[in-house]
Amino acid sequence: xxxxxxxxxxxxxxxxxxxxxxxxxxxxxxxxxxxxxxxxxxxxxxxxxxxxxxxxxxxxxxxxxxxxxxxxxxxxxxxxxxxxxxxxxxxxxxxxxxxxxxxxxxxxxxx
Amino acid sequence: xxxxxxxxxxxxxxxxxxxxxxxxxxxxxxxxxxxxxxxxxxxxxxxxxxxxxxxxxxxxxxxxxxxxxxxxxxxxxxxxxxxxxxxxxxxxxxxxxxxxxxxxxxxxxxxxxxx
Numbered sequence: 001x002x003x004x005x006x007x008x009x010x011x012x013x014x015x016x017x018x019x020x021x022x023x024x025x026x027x028x029x030x031x032x033x034x035x036x037x038x039x040x041x042x043x044x045x046x047x048x049x050x051x052x053x054x055x056x057x058x059x060x061x062x063x064x065x066x067x068x069x070x071x072x073x074x075x076x077x078x079x080x081x082x083x084x085x086x087x088x089x090x091x092x093x094x095x096x097x098x099x100x101x102x103x104x105x106x107x108x109x110x111x
Numbered sequence: 112x113x114x115x116x117x118x119x120x121x122x123x124x125x126x127x128x129x130x131x132x133x134x135x136x137x138x139x140x141x142x143x144x145x146x147x148x149x150x151x152x153x154x155x156x157x158x159x160x161x162x163x164x165x166x167x168x169x170x171x172x173x174x175x176x177x178x179x180x181x182x183x184x185x186x187x188x189x190x191x192x193x194x195x196x197x198x199x200x201x202x203x204x205x206x207x208x209x210x211x212x213x214x215x216x217x218x219x220x221x222x223x224x225x226x
Contacts, residue, residue, distance in 0.1 A: 004153075031213050042115075042202055042217035043154065050212075088153050092213045097167060098144065099215055101153035 004091055004102035011108045018076040020105045022089035025070065029091040032065065033099065034074045037086045046074070046087075076107075084109045113137055115218035117203050123224045124193055131189045132221040136205030143186050144215060145178055146202040147171065154202055160186060161208070193225045 004024045012018045024032065030051050035043040049056045049063045049072075056063045062075040072089055086104040093100055116135040124130050136143045142161050146154035157176070158168045162183040172178075175193075180186040190197055200222050204215035 033214060035217075040222075042219045043204075043215075045214050045216065048212060048214055090153075098156045098159060099213070100156065101146075103151070103153045 004089060004100055006087075006089060006102040006105045008103070009106050009108070011110065012079050014079060014081055014109055014111050016079055018074075018079045018083070018107055018109075020074045020076075020087050020089075020107065022072040022074075022102055023070055024072065024089070024091040024100075024102075026091055026093055026100075027067070027070065029093065031092045032063075032072050033090040033092075034061075034063065034072075035088045035090060035101075037088065037104070039085075043088065079107075079109050081109045081111060083107060115203055115205055115216055117201075117218035117221050119221060120219060121222045121224075123226065125226050126193060126195060128193055129189065129191045130193060130223060131187055132201050132203075132223075133185060133187050134203030134205075134218060135185045136203070137207075137216055138184075140205035140207045140216070141183070142206045142208060143180055144204040144206070145186070145188050146204065148200040148202055148220070149198075157188075190223070193223075195225045198223055198225045 006022045033048040034046045060077045064073045088101045088104045090099040090101045118133045144159040145157040148154045160180040175191045178188045200220040202220045204217045
């Protein structure tokens, strides 16, 4: 099936680390992605990870992939108020024919 | 700016009217996607094109919806006889098969409000 699940809400204080979790269903997904959406805007690609990797680091972002459990996480180090947004994970299906998105996690960063 | 461009950004219409949205993808991208997003939800796949060929349509895409990409460049999404349930953000994205990583690049979206 095509089902990507995320927790709905996360609240952290500025300077803390944020961890956003996602579970997906398609074990054949080649790539998994994290997107960020600010209010009233489209989706901005943050990072992606190839399915044969278990970790990818990109500046303040760390992606962890547990393929056995079909679990993906995004860690944001030193979270800033500008990181407040909705974060979506997505899996690719059938050789990139389409991406399936989760429902999104709203991250609220308080000063 | 060579990003994905969508027009109009906002459209308010009365129930029963037809609306059309346009998407101009990143110029070298051969794939173009339409997604729909309602409040509090993630984007839901509607359809996609590779060049001018429409390769897949979601069950969400009723016969009131039609999408075209006549020359393999820009695309239009038309909704006929709009209903209040069509109110949503319509997102266009493009990608290049040649990149081999599958990521989609999104436009800012076209928000539809049906009164």
